[in-house]
Amino acid sequence: MTSHYESxxxxxxxxxxxxxxxxxxxxxxxxxxxxxxxxxxADGPGSGTPWVVTVGDSxxxxxxxxWAGSSDNSEAPADALGSTAYFDNASNTxxxxxxxxRSKADEAYIGGGVNGMDLACSGxxxxxxxxxxxxxxPGLDFADNGAGQQGQARMLQTFATGHNVKMVxxxxxxxxxxxxxIVQQCVQDFLASPSWAPDYCNDDSSVTSNFTSANVSAxxxxxxAALQNVRTGMRNAGYADGSWTMLVQTYPSPIPxxxxxxxxxxxxxxxxxxxxxxxxxxxxxxxxxxxxxxNATVRNAVAASGVTGVRTLELASALNGRRLCENTVGLxxxxxxxSWTQAGAVDQTEWVNQIRTVSTAxxxxxxxxxxxxxxxxxxxxxxxxxxxxxxxxxxxxxxxxAGTGLVAGEPRMSLQ
Numbered sequence: 001m002t003s004h005y006e007s008x009x010x011x012x013x014x015x016x017x018x019x020x021x022x023x024x025x026x027x028x029x030x031x032x033x034x035x036x037x038x039x040x041x042a043d044g045p046g047s048g049t050p051w052v053v054t055v056g057d058s059x060x061x062x063x064x065x066x067w068a069g070s071s072d073n074s075e076a077p078a079d080a081l082g083s084t085a086y087f088d089n090a091s092n093t094x095x096x097x098x099x100x101x102r103s104k105a106d107e108a109y110i111g112g113g114v115n116g117m118d119l120a121c122s123g124x125x126x127x128x129x130x131x132x133x134x135x136x137x138p139g140l141d142f143a144d145n146g147a148g149q150q151g152q153a154r155m156l157q158t159f160a161t162g163h164n165v166k167m168v169x170x171x172x173x174x175x176x177x178x179x180x181x182i183v184q185q186c187v188q189d190f191l192a193s194p195s196w197a198p199d200y201c202n203d204d205s206s207v208t209s210n211f212t213s214a215n216v217s218a219x220x221x222x223x224x225a226a227l228q229n230v231r232t233g234m235r236n237a238g239y240a241d242g243s244w245t246m247l248v249q250t251y252p253s254p255i256p257x258x259x260x261x262x263x264x265x266x267x268x269x270x271x272x273x274x275x276x277x278x279x280x281x282x283x284x285x286x287x288x289x290x291x292x293x294x295n296a297t298v299r300n301a302v303a304a305s306g307v308t309g310v311r312t313l314e315l316a317s318a319l320n321g322r323r324l325c326e327n328t329v330g331l332x333x334x335x336x337x338x339s340w341t342q343a344g345a346v347d348q349t350e351w352v353n354q355i356r357t358v359s360t361a362x363x364x365x366x367x368x369x370x371x372x373x374x375x376x377x378x379x380x381x382x383x384x385x386x387x388x389x390x391x392x393x394x395x396x397x398x399x400x401x402a403g404t405g406l407v408a409g410e411p412r413m414s415l416q
Contacts, residue, residue: 045238048164051115052389054108055140055152055230058122059251060171062086062103064372066364068340069349070331072273075364077332078349080340080375081105083364088118097121097149099135099368105378107169110386117163119155122368125175126222127151140172140226142233153229160237167394168234169247169313169385172226173298176219177210182290183371187355190277195266202285211293223301231307241308245394247385248302249313250295254352254371255324257284262327275354275370276325291316311396313388318399318413319377322351340375346411347404351377380411387415 042048054060066085069078086101087094095102100121108116121138123131128143128151130136136149143151150158156168186201193199201207209215227246234244258280263270271277278286295316302310321328332338335348355370373381384399395415402414 043163044161046164046243049113049115050166050392051117051163052108052110052167052169052385053117053156053159053165054106054120054169054171055156056120056169056171057124057173057175058101058120058368058372059174060107060169060249061101061118061120061122061124062106062378063101063122064353064369064374065101065103065105065378066375067353067369068375069329069345069351070275070354071333072331073333077337077339078374079364097136097138099123101366101368103375103378105375105382107378107382107385110382110389112386114166114389115163117159119152119159120171121152123175124152124172126172126226140170140229142229151229153226153233156230157233157236160234160239165234165237165239165244166392167245167247167389168230169249170227170230171249171251173219173223173301174251174294176222177215177290177294177297179294182207182210183355186279186282186286187271187277189282190265190279191268191271198265198279198281200279200285201282202289211290216293216297220297220301220304223298224305227301227305227307227310231305245309245311246307247311247313247388247394247396248298249381250298250315251291252315252319252373252377253287253291253317253323254319254373255283255286256320256326257287260323260326260328262330263325270325271355273331274325275356277355311388311394313384313396313415314398315381315384318381318384318401319351319373321401322347322349322376324350324352324354324371326350344404346376346406349376350374351380376411379409380413383407383410383413384415387413 066081067078068080071077081104084092085103088102089096102118106118108118123137125139127139127141138152140153141151142154144154185204185207189199189201230246255276255278263274265280329348329350337345351374353369353372353374356365356367360367388394397415399413399415403412405412
């Protein structure tokens with residue numbers, strides 16, 4: 001899916017039932033991040049330029065970071081980072097791990113004399129695995145196959161040994177709840193049933209099985225182990241527990257509740273135009289039940305982990321007002337805009353990528369970018385991570401939109 005976009009009628013239509021959704025995960029693959037200068041010989045625990053490191057899945061790796069909003073007419077208006085958006089090797093020519101999609105808009109790069117490193121991977125779970133398409137997905141563990149494929153805790157340990165890591169931002173757990181398959185089921189149910197007899201996903205066994213008390217408990221235990229692995233990696237690298245801070249982030253709401261959609265659930269417009277094919281009832285369930293359960297599990301895992309000094313970055317409402325298909329924003333053509341660089345584009349366009357199907361073939365979009373925080377959102381969260389870093393005195397809080405416009409190229413955000 002790397003060829004150029006073809007401008008032809010209906011190219012981005014997403015409603016045909018034959019266009020089955022493909023693998024969609026929190027996002028979808030040995031050290032990542034921007035091209036870096038070699039550290040000084042003395043750099044290491046407590047010495048040298050401070051670093052912020054991100055580990056986890058696609059909601060922290062930078063999946064969808066290439067795009068600033070959406071258009072059904074052309075890629076051009078929203079293409080903020082171009083074809084090298086996910087390249088993270090030293091020569092900026094490729095990904096170090098294919099399909100990890102570590103974006104240059106990643107929240108790790110807070111600047112101000114602090115360096116950033118992105119070790120997260122789209123599609124990652126708490127433990128390392130290889131997906132059905134053969135892509136390596138490093139978890140928050142110490143996996144090492146001896147051929148350069150390592151878990152993120154192991155990568156963190158190696159990196160932290162030679163760099164002064166002051167804060168590690170963790171975002172993990174969504175894929176352990178099978179986020180991608182849940183979204184796929186919800187969209188398929190929307191497309192396969194009429195508005196007068198909707199088939200809801202929230203009561204499908206394939207969905208409800210992820211939220212049983214037994215599974216919630218199992219996922220919590222896996223997140224606990226992942227957080228402890230991060231701590232172990234830092235200990236192994238020579239860090240005392242009090243010399244660095246773990247910042248654990250929750251997940252943002254990507255779609256509005258039923259009252260907030262700008263497209264009716266009648267007909268196929270909600271998916272064919274907006275790329276947000278959820279029934280109203282399922283959208284409400286996704287916000288009040290699914291997201292709430294996932295985030296509560298993350299918080300409970302933090303409390304149960306025994307890791308000291310953890311700060312929490314609450315993101316549940318960070319994108320509210322800019323979510324996919326929300327009635328406060330629109331596509332570029334709906335807002336009369338032609339480029340993401342125009343004044344006001346950040347406030348009028350969506351901060352979450354459309355849900356796409358095989359109609360994506362032949363374009364520069366990836367299906368795995370679906371329903372992920374895009375360039376605007378990642379720059380917004382970066383602002384909150386900078387505020388959380390707090391000049392080296394890390395703190396937690398709730399990240400939210402604080403106003404309109406941009407401040408030094410980032411949306412105006414607050415951490416309270």
